[in-house]
Each structure stands twice: as C-alpha cells, then as structure tokens.
Amino acid sequence: MQLEAKNIGFRYDKESWIFRNRNLSLSSGEVVGLIGPSGCGKTTFARMLAGYMQPFEGQVLLNNAPLPKKGYQPVQLVFQHPEKAVNPKWRMKKILTEGGKFDDEWLELIGIKKEWLRRWPNELSGGELQRFCVARALGAHTQFLIADEMTTMLDAITQAQIWHAVLDVARKRNIGILVISHEQPLINRLCDRVIHFSGNNSGDDQ
Numbered sequence: 001m002q003l004e005a006k007n008i009g010f011r012y013d014k015e016s017w018i019f020r021n022r023n024l025s026l027s028s029g030e031v032v033g034l035i036g037p038s039g040c041g042k043t044t045f046a047r048m049l050a051g052y053m054q055p056f057e058g059q060v061l062l063n064n065a066p067l068p069k070k071g072y073q074p075v076q077l078v079f080q081h082p083e084k085a086v087n088p089k090w091r092m093k094k095i096l097t098e099g100g101k102f103d104d105e106w107l108e109l110i111g112i113k114k115e116w117l118r119r120w121p122n123e124l125s126g127g128e129l130q131r132f133c134v135a136r137a138l139g140a141h142t143q144f145l146i147a148d149e150m151t152t153m154l155d156a157i158t159q160a161q162i163w164h165a166v167l168d169v170a171r172k173r174n175i176g177i178l179v180i181s182h183e184q185p186l187i188n189r190l191c192d193r194v195i196h197f198s199g200n201n202s203g204d205d206q
C-alpha cells in the first residue's frame with residue numbers, strides 16, 4: 001500500500017499560496033516524520049492527506065487511486081485537540097465504536113479503562129480523551145495514520161504509553177504512520193525517515 005501526495009498546492013485565498021509542489025510517499029509499515037516551521041502548512045497538508053480538504057493543485061492518491069469519497073476513510077487523522085474531534089452529545093462507548101468494534105486487549109494496551117466507556121467527553125481529561133481518539137482512528141480498516149501533534153499536550157509517561165500501543169498495532173497490521181511534531185527527540189525516536197517542509201512555499205520537500 002502506498003499513500004502519495006503529488007505536487008500538492010493549497011491556498012486559503014486568491015492572493016497567496018500556503019504551499020505548492022509538496023510531495024510525500026508513505027508505504028505500509030513505514031513511520032515517517034514531518035517537521036517544518038510554524039505556519040508552513042503541516043496541518044493543512046495533513047487534512048488533505050486524510051481527505052478532509054481537497055488540494056487546489058496536485059493529487060492525494062492511495063494505491064494510485066483517489067481517496068474514497070464515502071464509507072470508512074482508510075487514512076485516519078488524529079490531531080492535537082481531542083475535545084474538537086468528538087461529539088459532546090455522545091457517550092464514549094458510542095464515540096469509540098463509531099467506526100466498528102474494538103477488542104478489550106487493544107483498549108487495555110492504549111490505556112482505556114472500561115468505566116470510562118459510560119462517561120461523556122467532558123468527564124474525561126484531555127489525555128484520557130485523546131486515548132479514545134487514537135483508539136478510534138486505528139479501526140480495523142485503517143491503513144495509514146496521520147498523527148498531527150497527536151501527543152503534544154500529554155505528559156511524557158502518557159505520550160510513551162500511547163506511542164508504544166500505536167507502534168505495536170501498526171507493526172502487527174502493517175499500518176503506515178506520518179508523525180507531525182515540533183518535538184525533534186520524539187521524531188528521532190519513532191521515525192524511519194524525516195521530511196522537512198521549508199518556510200517558503202515552493203519546491204520539493206523530500
């Protein structure tokens with residue numbers, strides 16, 4: 001399996017491009033880092049890779065085909081703010097099982113306690129809520145995970161526990177991961193290779 005961004009360009013307004021000619025190739029089972037200065041467009045790029053937004057130029061391809069427009073999205077995005085990623089009117093069990101069932105072993109590995117399943121999102125800490133977002137993103141049909149500052153707001157122990165669980169399941173299921181982070185030590189620890197996005201908005205970044 002291959003997730004590719006080919007000559008992606010994006011602008012929010014007519015005047016200025018956020019970036020142009022961005023390229024990425026991510027294979028199943030690979031863990032790749034993405035770093036770049038604040039505002040260079042990493043989150044915008046991540047959203048396009050997961051099909052949340054369409055590029056103005058270029059294409060996002062999964063095995064040489066566009067991302068599916070309907071049904072389960074095989075490229076899942078987890079970002080920094082779990083409270084913005086969940087429906088506040090749903091209990092955690094419903095949020096978790098939105099994309100399918102999960103086994104107890106996986107919930108234990110990611111550190112989700114069974115009693116949390118009955119709670120509402122506002123009855124959990126940010127770290128507890130993020131465990132649900134990560135668990136949900138790694139549903140049975142996920143092939144690629146885009147982790148955009150996924151553990152940035154968490155303490156070191158929680159961060160380590162979540163990444164341990166994610167890498168474990170990714171290895172078993174050959175899931176490819178893009179790690180977007182400002183934390184160079186985290187990138188060094190997790191990633192097979194690193195892509196640098198420059199501050200200007202032209203050129204190939206690999």
Ligand SMILES: Nc1ncnc2c1ncn2[C@@H]1O[C@H](COP(=O)(O)OP(=O)(O)OP(=O)(O)O)[C@@H](O)[C@H]1O
Nearest residue numbers: 012013018036037038039040041042043044045182
């Ligand atoms: N909805 C929007 N409308 C207009 N401009 C936007 C919008 N969202 C983001 N931008 C701008 O696009 C640029 C890229 O933003 P993005 O969040 O993708 O950068 P980033 O590299 O992820 O930044 P950071 O590292 O600070 O999170 C920024 O200059 C930002 O101000």
